[in-house]
Amino acid sequence: MTRYSVTTAEHGYALYTAFSNRSTVGDLEKAAIRRIVVEYATYIHSITVHYVENTQPAVKRGGQGAHVGDISLESDEWITEIQGTHTPNIISSLKFISNKGKTWGPWGSSYNSFVLNPVSQAPAQIAHRMGLLYFDGHTEGTYICQLKATFAEYPGVVKPPKILKFEAQAAASPSGVIHSTFAKQIMSPIIILRVGPDQTEFRAYEEILCSLPFFRAALQGSFREASEKAITMPEDDPEIIAALIEFLYTGSYTFAFTPPLTGETPAVPSSDVAQGSFHVSVYAVASKYDCDKLVEGAVRNFVYVLKELKGMDVIELWKAAYAKGLGLGQFEGDGEMKGFVGGLAKLVAEAFAEHRGEMEGMVADYPELASDLLRIIAIGHGA
Numbered sequence: 001m002t003r004y005s006v007t008t009a010e011h012g013y014a015l016y017t018a019f020s021n022r023s024t025v026g027d028l029e030k031a032a033i034r035r036i037v038v039e040y041a042t043y044i045h046s047i048t049v050h051y052v053e054n055t056q057p058a059v060k061r062g063g064q065g066a067h068v069g070d071i072s073l074e075s076d077e078w079i080t081e082i083q084g085t086h087t088p089n090i091i092s093s094l095k096f097i098s099n100k101g102k103t104w105g106p107w108g109s110s111y112n113s114f115v116l117n118p119v120s121q122a123p124a125q126i127a128h129r130m131g132l133l134y135f136d137g138h139t140e141g142t143y144i145c146q147l148k149a150t151f152a153e154y155p156g157v158v159k160p161p162k163i164l165k166f167e168a169q170a171a172a173s174p175s176g177v178i179h180s181t182f183a184k185q186i187m188s189p190i191i192i193l194r195v196g197p198d199q200t201e202f203r204a205y206e207e208i209l210c211s212l213p214f215f216r217a218a219l220q221g222s223f224r225e226a227s228e229k230a231i232t233m234p235e236d237d238p239e240i241i242a243a244l245i246e247f248l249y250t251g252s253y254t255f256a257f258t259p260p261l262t263g264e265t266p267a268v269p270s271s272d273v274a275q276g277s278f279h280v281s282v283y284a285v286a287s288k289y290d291c292d293k294l295v296e297g298a299v300r301n302f303v304y305v306l307k308e309l310k311g312m313d314v315i316e317l318w319k320a321a322y323a324k325g326l327g328l329g330q331f332e333g334d335g336e337m338k339g340f341v342g343g344l345a346k347l348v349a350e351a352f353a354e355h356r357g358e359m360e361g362m363v364a365d366y367p368e369l370a371s372d373l374l375r376i377i378a379i380g381h382g383a
Contacts, residue, residue: 003029005133005152006121011114012146013089014138019061021134022150026054032154033132034073036096039065040107044084044091044144047135061135063142069107071096078131078154080254081117084147085110091137091144095308099131099254101279101301103272103308118151128246128254129153191219192230193241200238208248214289240281247294253282255301276305276317284324302326314351315358322366 025031035050039062046062073079083095083106093108118130131154138146188207195202206229209215218225225231233241243253255278279302286294302321309317321327352359363369 003152004122004126004130005150006118006130007136007150008116008118008121008148010137010146010148011084011116012086012091012138012144014146016138016140016145018136018138020136021049021059021061022136024049024051024054024056024059025134026051026056028133028152031133033079036071036073036079038069038071038094038105038107039063039067040069040094041066042092042109043087044094044108045142046139047094047144049134061137062139062144067107069094069105071104073098074100076252077102080128080131081115082132082147082149083113083115085113087111089145091147097255097275099128100252101255101275102304103275106308116147116149122151126153189229191215193245194230194232195234195236195238195241197234198238199232199234202238202241202245204245204248211248212289212291236285237281240278240285243278243282244285244289244291244294247286247291247297251293252297253294255279272305272308273313273316273320276302276309277320279305280317280321280324280326283326287325299326310350312355312358315355315362318369319362319365322362322369327366327368327372 022028031054032052033049034052037046037048037050037060039045044062045065046060048058048060050058071079077098077100079096080099081097083097084091085093085106085108091108092111093106095103095105095107097103118127122130130151133150133152136148136150137144186205188205190203191206191209193202193204194200206215206219210219215231217223218231219229220226243255247253255275279298283295283298283302286292286298306314306317
């Protein structure tokens, strides 16, 4: 297979019948997952992976469970990480995260945690473009006992642009000017962005950056940046600016959770809080640079994560949100999110009941929270 791929370490108990989804992938160079079905109860009973335009039938690995978790992926979406837990003999829970920040699960019950992703094995410039391709593992017939995953660069992640014959296009134009927006963007000067205290350098096309007011003013005005074709952004986080640039180029951004280098596997909820905090930081940068569509996307990704949290994790994530200016009132007028807002009132009330001291401290730190809570709770009760 010429497509770049990596296979994770296995987790669980590898004594029973081995299986591999590789045989059902079809064309390894073009394969893409569009649906994953997980049957579960207290433990994970089975996994079935469906591929796009595949003549090979999907094969269910394992037995029947009382509940079904069903993941449907969009055409530009792929699984970037699987989080799970296992007993000494059985995979007990699974949670899936996509490149769009969506999450499914956790399904099952928690024991010893593990993470399957390509981050530790793939080069940094490639890892964020890699998605789940297939599973290998073991099953004793009723349960999944062991899993490892193969990730590969996803087809269509970087779609080759149509070949444009610039000379012919210019000749056909009365003014001899190339009118293609894409062509203008990739023919514009390269701008160097020096980000953070260490001045991490990013390079991006001027025309793409200038879709935002800040960059347009800096690069098309009489400022020094316009002549030097370089902008210094010492107060910004390089990882978050990378997400902003990725969004300007592709219309989406990627979160990749890197476990701390402590030698211990982090508990699954820590990734949820880390992911939620990442979306909050993206929201703050998008607001700062007037990127309205990214603001909307970051808020929705934040919501996806928040729905999965409980107890202290809720409190920690809201602290991060209010510190960056993302409050409960952000959702008040959003008709599409009204159902979520109603559930949010209950979620906050539960957190307050279980962790009263921490919540009172949070309200003291962020006085606007009290006002927002009253408004959100009123909405939740249909006022």
